[in-house]
Amino acid sequence: MASILVIDDEPGIRSTVKDILEDEGYRVHTAEDGPAGLDILKREKIDAVILDVWLPRMGGIDVLKAVKDAWPSVEVIVVSGHASIEMAVSAVKLGAFDFIEKPLSIDRLATAVRNALAIAGLREENRRLKRGMPETETLIVRSKTMRQVVELIEQSAQSDARVLITGDNGTGKELVARRIHELSARANGPFIAVNCAALPDNLIESELFGHEKGAFTDAVARRKGKFELASGGTLFLDEIGDMSLSAQAKVLRVIQDMRFERVGGEESIQVDVRLIAATNRDLKARIASGLFREDLFFRLNVIPIRMPSLAERPQDIGPMAEYFLGSLSGLKTRRLSEEAVAVLAAQEWPGNARELKNFMERMAVMSDEDELSAETVRHFLGKTPCETPQPPEGDCFQSLAALPLADAKNEFERRYILHHLRKTGYNVARTAEAIGAYPSNVHAKIKKFGIEAGE
Numbered sequence: 001m002a003s004i005l006v007i008d009d010e011p012g013i014r015s016t017v018k019d020i021l022e023d024e025g026y027r028v029h030t031a032e033d034g035p036a037g038l039d040i041l042k043r044e045k046i047d048a049v050i051l052d053v054w055l056p057r058m059g060g061i062d063v064l065k066a067v068k069d070a071w072p073s074v075e076v077i078v079v080s081g082h083a084s085i086e087m088a089v090s091a092v093k094l095g096a097f098d099f100i101e102k103p104l105s106i107d108r109l110a111t112a113v114r115n116a117l118a119i120a121g122l123r124e125e126n127r128r129l130k131r132g133m134p135e136t137e138t139l140i141v142r143s144k145t146m147r148q149v150v151e152l153i154e155q156s157a158q159s160d161a162r163v164l165i166t167g168d169n170g171t172g173k174e175l176v177a178r179r180i181h182e183l184s185a186r187a188n189g190p191f192i193a194v195n196c197a198a199l200p201d202n203l204i205e206s207e208l209f210g211h212e213k214g215a216f217t218d219a220v221a222r223r224k225g226k227f228e229l230a231s232g233g234t235l236f237l238d239e240i241g242d243m244s245l246s247a248q249a250k251v252l253r254v255i256q257d258m259r260f261e262r263v264g265g266e267e268s269i270q271v272d273v274r275l276i277a278a279t280n281r282d283l284k285a286r287i288a289s290g291l292f293r294e295d296l297f298f299r300l301n302v303i304p305i306r307m308p309s310l311a312e313r314p315q316d317i318g319p320m321a322e323y324f325l326g327s328l329s330g331l332k333t334r335r336l337s338e339e340a341v342a343v344l345a346a347q348e349w350p351g352n353a354r355e356l357k358n359f360m361e362r363m364a365v366m367s368d369e370d371e372l373s374a375e376t377v378r379h380f381l382g383k384t385p386c387e388t389p390q391p392p393e394g395d396c397f398q399s400l401a402a403l404p405l406a407d408a409k410n411e412f413e414r415r416y417i418l419h420h421l422r423k424t425g426y427n428v429a430r431t432a433e434a435i436g437a438y439p440s441n442v443h444a445k446i447k448k449f450g451i452e453a454g455e
């Protein structure tokens with residue numbers, strides 16, 4: 001029997017949802033806010049969470065992040081009122097499985113839960129099948145920009161030079177770091193990842209450098225730190241841009257000669273570690289505002305690798321989408337129609353590869369077509385794409401109509417220009433011709449909207 005946790009501050013909703021789900025045959029737990037819900041997750045085996053985005057104490061988005069961080073395989077379905085629909089959409093981008101609008105429909109709720117459990121089951125099966133096999137993820141590369149990234153990966157794998165990977169959320173920074181490690185002479189050594197953003201200041205030293213037994217109250221045994229664990233291999237300092245200044249100072253001190261002491265210890269420990277760092281922050285800006293040490297930046301930025309966003313490489317979207325579609329085992333092999341690929345490629349993916357992957361997994365579970373059509377893709381995108389002309393009452397118009405006039409005009413113009421640029425392969429002259437404008441005007445718009453050219 002699957003267990004569902006309902007987190008909602010309204011007692012009426014809690015009991016209604018509980019009744020509905022119990023009728024469907026699930027075991028149901030309820031909590032009135034985020035912290036109470038997280039406590040239940042710690043105690044009980046929960047398969048899926050139904051989460052109100054609008055919560056007192058800890059906001060729904062923060063609860064979602066906490067759940068996904070600690071229990072990545074638990075699917076979260078977000079519930080929102082009409083006013084917080086944008087929050088629900090960003091929740092899906094952060095890894096929520098689906099969202100349901102209030103007032104809740106029984107059917108919609110039951111279907112969302114059934115689908116969430118189906119995908120959780122498939123993931124589990126996938127993990128089972130993969131155990132025993134080497135865990136190598138494929139890096140899909142089609143665009144010229146990504147081929148250049150691959151060249152950098154191959155070059156940097158040949159030395160121990162430090163690498164700094166920058167790029168937006170979900171562009172594949174961690175995947176690239178792993179790939180460098182796998183191709184390097186250290187491939188048989190460990191790859192240890194540290195999320196620098198998640199390190200509380202008082203634990204950084206012991207996390208990174210380890211501690212001796214009795215070094216502080218909770219130090220019941222000697223513990224190796226990440227630097228020591230990574231010896232002979234690669235240490236991946238993820239989200240380095242979010243590291244506190246005091247942690248930066250400590251790391252800077254150590255990385256010169258890779259020598260340090262454990263907390264509460266005297267022995268000086270020498271390790272052989274290759275450093276790769278990554279961030280989605282603009283480090284130059286953080287240096288300018290005093291949040292990041294310039295000296296540390298120069299030490300880490302020996303080989304810079306910038307991950308392009310999907311908008312800069314629409315050519316990768318189709319192959320990636322097909323790869324993600326096929327990477328869920330337990331499902332028959334699916335294809336995408338050419339038109340479906342075009343719809344995906346024209347879509348904006350602010351969450352980049354991660355968002356595309358989540359989206360393809362949802363489609364894989366929820367649709368049973370052998371070849372997924374453009375209509376299906378549009379349907380699951382939850383809107384009729386703005387790129388195709390729609391009657392004024394279409395969804396696209398609705399989203400524009402919600403904006404003040406000046407913003408709506410701008411937003412329309414941006415989408416319009418982007419659409420024609422993509423259609424012409426970012427050829428300004430042909431775009432200008434197609435829309436009946438001067439090339440200089442098109443250039444001005446590209447600049448105004450900060451559109452970055454694909455290839």
Ligand SMILES: Nc1ncnc2c1ncn2[C@@H]1O[C@H](COP(=O)(O)OP(=O)(O)OP(=O)(O)O)[C@@H](O)[C@H]1O
Pocket residue numbers: 137138139140141167168169170171172173174175176280320323353354357
């Ligand atoms: N080129 C690619 N080919 C195949 N899968 C990819 C590619 N790029 C990213 N992915 C997949 O997309 C997901 C997100 O990638 P990854 O975690 O490396 O991104 P990230 O840049 O570290 O994200 P964040 O900024 O959120 O930490 C992963 O599941 C990864 O395997």
Ligand SMILES: [Mg+2]
Pocket residue numbers: 173174238
């Ligand atoms: Mg990452």
